[in-house]
Amino acid sequence: MHSFEPTLPWLIVLLPLLGFALNGLAAFVAPTRKALPALVAPAAVGLAFVIAVVNFLAMRAAPPLAPVIVQGYSWMPVGSLQIDAALQLDQLSMLMTLIVTGVGFLIHVYSVGYMGADPGFARYMAYINLFIFFMLVLVLGSSFPVMFVGWEGVGLCSYLLIGFWFTEKANADAGKKAFIVNRIGDFGFLVAMFMIFANLGALDFATVFAAAPGAFPYAGAVVTTITLFLFLGATGKSAQIPLYIWLPDAMAGPTPVSALIHAATMVTAGVYMVARTSTLFALAPLSMTVVAGIGALTALFAATIGLAQYDIKKVLAYSTVSQLGYMFIGVGVGAFSAGIFHLMTHAFFKALLFLGSGAVIHAMHGALHHTHSKWDAQDMRNMGGLRKHLPITWVVMWIGTLAIAGVWPFAGFFSKDEIIWQAAARAVGPFHTWFTVYWVMALVAAMLTAFYMTRLMIMTFHGVSRLPEAEQQHLHEAPAVMWVPLAILAALSVVGGWFNIPEEIKRIPVLGWLPGGPWVHEWLQPVTRTADAIFGAQVGALSEASPLGGGEVAWAVISFAIAVAVIAIAASMVLRWQYRPALESPEPAGLKRLLWRKWYVDEIYDVLVVRPLVGASRWLWRWVDDAVIDGSVNGLASGSRGLGWLSSRLQTGQLNTYAFAVVVGVILLLAFVVL
C-alpha cells in the first residue's frame, strides 16, 4: 500500500492569496471594472477546492496514521525554537479545507450576484479571498504560531468585512466591536501559546502533542490552565459566552459575509482549535467540563434570544451562536468527531439559511428601493407571504430549517442528535452530574431551535403579506448565479448528514434505510485517537443508556418526534399571531421584551464592565494619582528643590564642561575595570 503524497499543497493556500493580490490591485487600479474580480475570486477558491478534493481522494486511498507535514521554509529560527512555515495535512485539516474551500466557493459565486452592483465589489472580493487564505492558514498550519497567523488574519478580514460599508458609523462600530472582543480571546490564545512554549519548549503540533501526555499529569494544574486559556481564545473567535456579543452585531456586513465568515467558517475556528488540541483537552477534565458547560449555556441562552428577534439576520446570528454552543458541547464532552461533524453540517445549512435570507433581503431591498420606501428590508414584520414571489428561496430555506431543526433525514438530525447523545453517553466521569445537566439543556435548546426557525419561516414566507401592494409588484426571485449555489447547499443540507450515520441508527427499521455509515467518525479516528486513548484510560467506558434511560436509538426517535411536533405547534401558533409592519408595531412587553432586548446583556456589560472601569479609572485619577502619588511626589520635589538649588551651582550650561565630567567618569570606570 503506497503512502499518501500531497499534491501541490501550497497551491491550496496560495491561490486565494493570489486572488487577493489581483483583486486588491484591481480595487486600486480599476475600482469600477467588475469582470476581473467576478472571474478571478471564485476561480481562485474553486481551483483550491479542486486541489483539496484531489488531495482528499489521495488521502482516502491511503489514510496516513500520522499527519503529513509539508515544509515551506524556516520562519522563525530563534535559539532552540524552530518555527517553520509548514502545512499539516491530516484527516482533520483535510476535512476543514474541503468545507472552507467548498462552501467558500459557493459563497463566492453567490457574492458575484449579490454584490455585483456594489461600487466596492473588487475590494469586497479581495477581502473574502484574503479571508479564505487566512482561514486555510489557520486550518492547515502545522504549529501554534502559524495557526495564530491565520487566527489573527481571519479576525482582521472579519473586521474589514463587517465594516465593509464603513461610511455608516454603526457598521464601523460593529467592526471595531468584533475586533476588540476577538482581541480579548486572542490574548487567551497567546498566553496559552506562551505557556506551552515555557513548558514544552516547542510550538509545532507534532512535538507538542507527542510530548504532552508525558509532560503533563492528568488533570494537572498547568494543562488545565493552558486549555482554559486556549478556550478563552475559542470563545472569542467562536462567539461563546461571555464573548459572543460581537457576532450579532457582525450582521452589519454584507450577507454573504455573514454566511461565509460568521456562520460557516471563521466562527468554527474555535471548535476546530479545540479539536486540534484534543490531546491537551483530554488531559484536563475540568477544562472539558467548562467547555461543554459554556457550550450548553450558550446554546440555550442564544436560542432564547433568537425566539424574540425580528431582524431575519439577527435570528440567524443567534441561531449560529446557539449551534456553535452545540459544537462546543460536542468537543467538550470528548466527542470530537461529533463536534466536527456538526461543524460540517452546520456549515452547509447555516450557509444555506444565510444565503437564503440574503436572497430575501435582496428581493426586499430591491422592492423597497423601487418605491423609495423607508422600511427596513431585514425586519420580518415587514415580510410575510413571500412564498409566491420567491419559490426557490422558499423551498431551500425550508430544507435548511428542517436540517437545523433536526428532522430526519436532513443533515442536522444526524449531527445534532449525535452531540446530544454523546453528552448523555459520556456522563460517566467525575463530572457526570454536570454532563447530565448539559444534556437536558441541549435537548431544550434543540426544541427552541425548531421553534424559532419555524417562526422565522412562517413570518417570512407564509401568511398574508404585510408589504404594501406597490412594493409587492417589484419582488422577484434571485438570479441564477445566486440560487444555483443555494440549490447545491440545499442538496448538501439533505445528504450532508449521511456521511456519519451511527451503526445503531442504521439498525432502526425506517430511519436507518439510508446510504452511508459512520464515515466521519472513522475518518477522524487517527486524529482523535490519542485523546480517545486518554479518555479510555482515565474515565472508562461510555454509558450505554442516557440518564433518563433509553439508548441511542430511543432518543433518536424521541428527538425526531419532538422536532416534528415543535415545528407543527410553532407553525400553527405563529400563523395565528397577528403581526403588523415594523413601524406600526408596539415594543414587545414582558418576557418577550426581555428576550427582544437580548436579556439586556449589552446593557449589563455596560454597567458591569465598562462603567466600573471608567469609574475606577476616575477614582484612581482623582484620589490615588492626584492626592497620594502627586502629593508625595510634590513633597519630595519641594524637599529636593532645596538640595537641587545647592547642587545647581555645578551646572554651568557649558557643553564642554559636561563632556569633561563624562570623560572623568569614563576614566574612573576604565581605571576600575582595567587596573
Next chain:
Amino acid sequence: MIDIPFFLFVVFAVVAIGGGIGMVSSRNPVASLLFLVVTFFSLAGIYVLLNAQFIAAVQVIVYAGAIMVLFLFVIMLLNLGSDYHADIRRFGWIVAGFVAAGIIGGILSSGLTQPGLLAGGGGGALVDASVRDVGVVGAVAFPLFRDFAVPFEVTSLLLLVAAIGAVLLAKRRV
C-alpha cells in the same frame, strides 16, 4: 626585505594621527572636516591591511561619502566656513583636556593590549578562511544576517527613528 604591509601600516597610522591632530586643531570647520576625511581614509587603508576589505569599502562609502558630505553640507548651509572665530577654550581647559585625553589613551592602550585579551589569536585565520570560502562580502554578510539578524533589524528601526527625528527637528515649523 622590508615588511611591506607593516610599512604601509605605519604610513597610514601616521597619516591618521596627523589627520586627527589636524581636525582637533584646525580653526576652520572645513579644514577640520577634510582632516577627518583623511583620517577616515587611512583607517580604511588599515582595514584593508587587517583583511577587512568590505569594512574598508563601507567605511569610505558611509563615512567619507555620506556622513562627512552631510557635515559639509550643513557647514555650507549655515555658512560656517567663512567667518569663524576662535572657538578653543581657555588655557586651563586645554591643559585639563590634554591630561584627560592622555589618561584615557594610556588606560585604553594598556587595557586593550593586555596579553589576556590577545591570547589565542586564532580569529585571523578564521577570518581569512571565511573570506576565502564565501568572499569578502559573504564573510561579513553570513554572520550579519544569521547570528545578528535581530540586532540588524533593530538598527534599521534606529535609522528610521533617526530619519524621522531629523526631519522633525530641522523642519521650520513643527
Next chain:
Amino acid sequence: MVQYSLWLSAVLFALGVLGVVIRRNAIILFMCVELMLNAANLAFVAFSRVVGIDGQVFVFFVMTVAAAEAAVGLAIVISLFRHSESVDTRNFNLLRW
C-alpha cells in the same frame, strides 16, 4: 599588527576626547565624536583578528549608530543655528539652573 592597531585606536580616541573637551564649535564636537566612534571601529576590526569575523559585524552597527547620530545631531545643529545664528556652545546654556 593587531597590537599596533589597538594602540592607534587608543590614540585616536584620546584625540577625540581632547577635541570634545577643548572645542566649542558644535559641528567640530560632532566630528570628534565621529572620530571616537571610528577609533572604536578600529579596535573592533583589530579584535576580529583575535576572535573572528564578529568584530567586523559590530563595526556595521557602530556605523549605523554613527549615521543616525549624524542625522539627528546635524538636525539639532541646524535648529540651534536657526535659533541664535551661531553654533558656539557658549550660546546654548539655557539648561543651567
Next chain:
Amino acid sequence: MSPTQPVSALGGIPFLVIMVVKVIVVFVSVITTVAFMTLLERWISAWIQDRLGPNRVGPKGLFQPLADGLKNFVKEETYPDQASRFYFVMAPMLSMIPAMITFAVIPFASPLPTPWGLVDMVVADLPIGILYILALTSLGVYGIVMAGWSSNNKYSLLGGMRASAQMVSYEVALGLALIPVFMLAGNVTLTGIISMQQQMHLWYAFPLGLAFFLFIVASFAECNRLPFDLPEAEQELVAGFHAEYSSMKFAMFMIAEYSNMLTASALMATLFLGGWDIPLWQGDNMWLGPAGIVGATPAWWKTLLTFGSFATKTAFFVFLFMWVRWTVPRFRYDQVMHLGWKVMLPTALAFIGLTGTSILVLDSLGVPYGLVYGLAMTAVNVVAMVAFFWILDRDRVIAGAEGYERRVRIAEAHARGMRVPPPVTQHAGD
C-alpha cells in the same frame, strides 16, 4: 607555467611590469577617449541642433581636442579675491582623481593569452569590486562642493550645496539599484558579474530591467548631467560650482565630468549588458578565477572581439548621455529631490523585494541558474516595469484623453448616488 594560468601567479618583477603596462595603457586610453568625447559631444549637439559643429582644426575638426587642451594650458589662471586659495586649487584635483581611478576595476575584454600566462584585461580585479567604484564616486562630490565653497561666490556656493544634496540622495538610489544585481549574481566583483551573465545566457538588462532603468537615471544624476545638472545650471547659477574657474583647473572639471560619464557608461554595459560578452556566442564564455581559466579557451582574437563588444556598448551609453543632454530639459530642484526620494528609492526597495522573492521562489522550485531562470525573472520584471511606468504615468501619457473620460465617467457614476461615496481615488489630484 602553462598559458591557462593567470599571470598574477608569476609574482615578482614580471607581474609588476605587466601591471604597470596595463595601468599606463588604460590611463592613456581613458584620457584620450575623454578628450575625444568632448569633441563628440559638440558634434552630436551640432547634429541635434542642425548645425555644423567643430570642423576647422584638422580633418573634419578631429584635432579640436588638442587645440582645446593647448588653449587651456596657455590661458591665464585666475583666482577670486578672498577665495581660500588652498581649497580652490585642491578642488579640481579632488574632483578629477576619483574620476580617473574608478576605471581600474572595469574589465574591458576577455583574458589575453601571452607566453607568460593569461593577462586579465582589467587593471585590478578587486574582491570588493563594485564597492570600490561606489566608494570612489561618493568622493567625487568633495571636489564640487569644495569648488563651490572656496570660490567665495554665492552662485558657486549654491551649486556646491545642490551638488552635495543631490549626489548623496541619488547615491542611495544608485546603490539600491545595484543590489538586485548582487543578489542575482551572488558576487560583487565585476568579472564575476560578467561571468554570471554569460552563464545565464541572458544579460541582466532583461531580468533586472527596472534596476537597469533606475541605475541609468541615478547615474545621470551622479554625473551631474542633464536633466540633473543643477550644480552648474547656467541659466540660474552662471556656471554653478565652477563659475570662478579658468584655464586648466576648469579643464580638470571637464575631464572629471567626462571620465565619470565614461566610467558610468562602462559600468552600465558591464553590469547590465554583459560587459565584454558577445551575444549569442558561447566562445567567449570564460572566467579567469584565482585557480585559472574556466570555460572557453582564450585567444588573442577573442580578446580583440570582446573589446570591440565592450567598446560598442560603452559608446552607446556615452551617446545616450549626450543625446539626453541635448534633448531633455532640466528638472526643478524640488523635482529632483522628489524623484530621488519619493520615486526612485521606494521603487528600488520594492524591486529588491521582488527580485529577492523571485530568486527565492525559483531556487526553492529547483530551477537551475540558466536561461529558463533568467526568462522567468524577465517575466516578473516585465510585469514590474509595466506596473512602474503605469503608476508613474497615471493616465497622463499612456491612457491620455481616454483616461480623462474614464475618470469623468467614474465621477458621474458616483454622483448618481450609489451606496458608497466615491472612494478617494488616487487620480483626484491630477
